[in-house]
Amino acid sequence: MTEKTCQNDFDIVIVGGGIVGLSFACELAGSDFSVAVVERNELRAVSDEPECRVSAINRFALQQFKQAGVWQSELTKRACVFDRMFVWDQTGAGQIEFDAVELGVPELGVIIENNVLQHLLLETVQAAENIHYLCPEEISSIDYQPKDGGQTCSGITLASGAQLTAKLLVGADGAKSKVREVASIQRQQQAYGQQGLVCNVATSEPHQHTAWQCFMPTGPLAFLPMYNGESSIVWSLDDAAASEYMALDDDAFKVALAEAGEYKLGEITDVHQRFLFPLGHGHSSDYVRPGLALIGDAAHSIHPLAGQGANLGIADAAALAEIITQARKAGRQWTALHTLAKYQRQRKGANRLMETSMTAFKELFGNDNALLSEVRNAGLSLVDHLPALKYRVIRQALGAQMFTCEK
Numbered sequence: 001m002t003e004k005t006c007q008n009d010f011d012i013v014i015v016g017g018g019i020v021g022l023s024f025a026c027e028l029a030g031s032d033f034s035v036a037v038v039e040r041n042e043l044r045a046v047s048d049e050p051e052c053r054v055s056a057i058n059r060f061a062l063q064q065f066k067q068a069g070v071w072q073s074e075l076t077k078r079a080c081v082f083d084r085m086f087v088w089d090q091t092g093a094g095q096i097e098f099d100a101v102e103l104g105v106p107e108l109g110v111i112i113e114n115n116v117l118q119h120l121l122l123e124t125v126q127a128a129e130n131i132h133y134l135c136p137e138e139i140s141s142i143d144y145q146p147k148d149g150g151q152t153c154s155g156i157t158l159a160s161g162a163q164l165t166a167k168l169l170v171g172a173d174g175a176k177s178k179v180r181e182v183a184s185i186q187r188q189q190q191a192y193g194q195q196g197l198v199c200n201v202a203t204s205e206p207h208q209h210t211a212w213q214c215f216m217p218t219g220p221l222a223f224l225p226m227y228n229g230e231s232s233i234v235w236s237l238d239d240a241a242a243s244e245y246m247a248l249d250d251d252a253f254k255v256a257l258a259e260a261g262e263y264k265l266g267e268i269t270d271v272h273q274r275f276l277f278p279l280g281h282g283h284s285s286d287y288v289r290p291g292l293a294l295i296g297d298a299a300h301s302i303h304p305l306a307g308q309g310a311n312l313g314i315a316d317a318a319a320l321a322e323i324i325t326q327a328r329k330a331g332r333q334w335t336a337l338h339t340l341a342k343y344q345r346q347r348k349g350a351n352r353l354m355e356t357s358m359t360a361f362k363e364l365f366g367n368d369n370a371l372l373s374e375v376r377n378a379g380l381s382l383v384d385h386l387p388a389l390k391y392r393v394i395r396q397a398l399g400a401q402m403f404t405c406e407k
């Protein structure tokens, strides 16, 4: 336990201090809720060399962070603003461009290393009197006995032997969520048979604060602009192709990557260590039970081709925090199923739509059928020339909520 007042009975225990768990904790910083965050792994220190895992964070998520006081320290310098997205189909002439100026917004989002974002969130969590950050700590067992009508109180035993209780148990513990398991919530998980090859690269042409995305029959390839002028790539490849690209020496990989990206950023002049992440998608049948809620990848995970997984989780965190805060203020049962069900109603449809769209995109673009190639090239160019439709597409990516409050 930390030096903050030692206690074991919490209003809320959040299992998982990844981007989403910490975002939820930040939403509750300074509130009347007593909160514990239990995280298994210590956060890697921020080093001079940028991390390979980065996230495109949309405008809605950024606004949440700013409101929670997260976006204040020197570390925000490691976030690279992007104000343009350029998407094209390698098998034809179809392309689409989104520009912040054209959309009347200052930026489309930022690219930030995952561990830098977690450090930023952790600064707010650790400064909050009402939040205990228990790390490294692991859940050993959970005693969850749902009582709707009465108040559910979960007992949590940690690997260190410490015992906690929670009126609301929040699973922010990723795709293999233990919280989901103890609540017997079903999940259909499917592997894409693809890996995301990620690494940072230097290029001979500047990235122009643009997120570049190329669709190929073998899978999408993204070049995301970084604060230091380099780009972070996410290349989705079938398992066999991913192994082949991993086995190439650096010089051969540089050529293969520049060819795949059609030299939009010139030659690849330097390449850092490459890593693979298995890609899949899945959705939980329910997000809530009495006294229990799932957020982020614990509730749903999607293909990273549009960089939306963490953004959806941050939106979950904001919605859940708002709903329980309002219920408690109004003197209602804030952990009861009928209250938590509002969170599920608010978020599940939007998350499901994004998951289905990403799978459809993957199928449509991951196919070298000539007819499909014509359809998608025509489709991309059509959307590019129809401002109303283009606006609808981008508002989903930037966080639709942003546009409701701004326009």
Ligand SMILES: Cc1cc2nc3c(=O)[nH]c(=O)nc-3n(C[C@H](O)[C@H](O)[C@H](O)COP(=O)(O)OP(=O)(O)OC[C@H]3O[C@@H](n4cnc5c(N)ncnc54)[C@H](O)[C@@H]3O)c2cc1C
Pocket (backbone or CB within 6 Å): 015, 016, 017, 018, 019, 020, 021, 038, 039, 040, 041, 054, 055, 056, 057, 137, 138, 139, 172, 173, 174, 175, 178, 196, 198, 234, 277, 278, 295, 296, 297, 298, 304, 306, 307, 308, 309, 310, 311, 312, 313
């Ligand atoms: C290649 C790739 C690129 C991506 N790019 C983007 C992007 O650009 N933008 C975007 O929005 N999303 C992106 N995503 C998706 C995004 O990374 C995930 O959706 C997001 O990280 C999920 O966060 P989370 O906190 O819900 O889960 P996780 O990141 O899985 O965190 C769960 C946390 O819980 C902890 N934990 C688990 N079990 C226990 C336990 N029993 N006890 C204690 N702690 C526990 C884990 O240690 C971990 O820290 C990408 C994904 C991939 C694979």
